[in-house]
Amino acid sequence: xxxxxxxxxxxxxxxxxxxxxxxxxxxxxxxxxxxxxxxxxxxxxxxxxxxxxxxxxxxxxxxxxxxxxxxxxxxxxxxxxxxxxxxxxxxxxxxxxxxxxxxxxxxxxxxxxxxxxxxxxxxxxxxxxxxxxxxxxxxxxxxxxxxx
Numbered sequence: 737x738x739x740x741x742x743x744x745x746x747x748x749x750x751x752x753x754x755x756x757x758x759x760x761x762x763x764x765x766x767x768x769x770x771x772x773x774x775x776x777x778x779x780x781x782x783x784x785x786x787x788x789x790x791x792x793x794x795x796x797x798x799x800x801x802x803x804x805x806x807x808x809x810x811x812x813x814x815x816x817x818x819x820x821x822x823x824x825x826x827x828x829x830x831x832x833x834x835x836x837x838x839x840x841x842x843x844x845x846x847x848x849x850x851x852x853x854x855x856x857x858x859x860x861x862x863x864x865x866x867x868x869x870x871x872x873x874x875x876x877x878x879x880x881x882x883x884x
Contacts, residue, residue: 747783748831750840751776753879760831760843762864763787763824768844770877771870776844787827789848790819818852828853828864835863842882850884859884 749761754772761768761776765784768776779787797813820828831843840863845853847866853859865882869875 747780748834749777749779755879757841757879758839760834760840760863762827762831762843762845762849764844764846768867768877769875770879772879774879786823788821789824789846789852790821791848792817792819816848818848820849820852824849828862831864832862844882847883854884 767778793814800810834840843863868878868881868883870878
């Protein structure tokens, strides 16, 4: 069952779970199925792409093995950190206003976005969380436990 947050605006995807929590999908191009059978619809491809975080990669280790002049194995290890774009911050502001008006309880974001947020605000005082799987095999999300 999808709730309408802003009338006539289909962009904001929400679902009311069996425990009455209203969850929103910030930017995932995939739907979420919860342990109670509720489904939170995917965000459209345009918004999903527009609302992604910036990945910053730092190479911390590079290795390659050679036989003669031929490289036979090569790999890198990178350290990742993330930044939020202006579009993401503006969208977060909208969701935060909806949260303050009790139109949404939890807004599901990708874990890199949560990690970037942790450096910018006191995340526990926001609606932004990552999904916590109850069943990894069936890909069922918990209805009452979320991650930061």
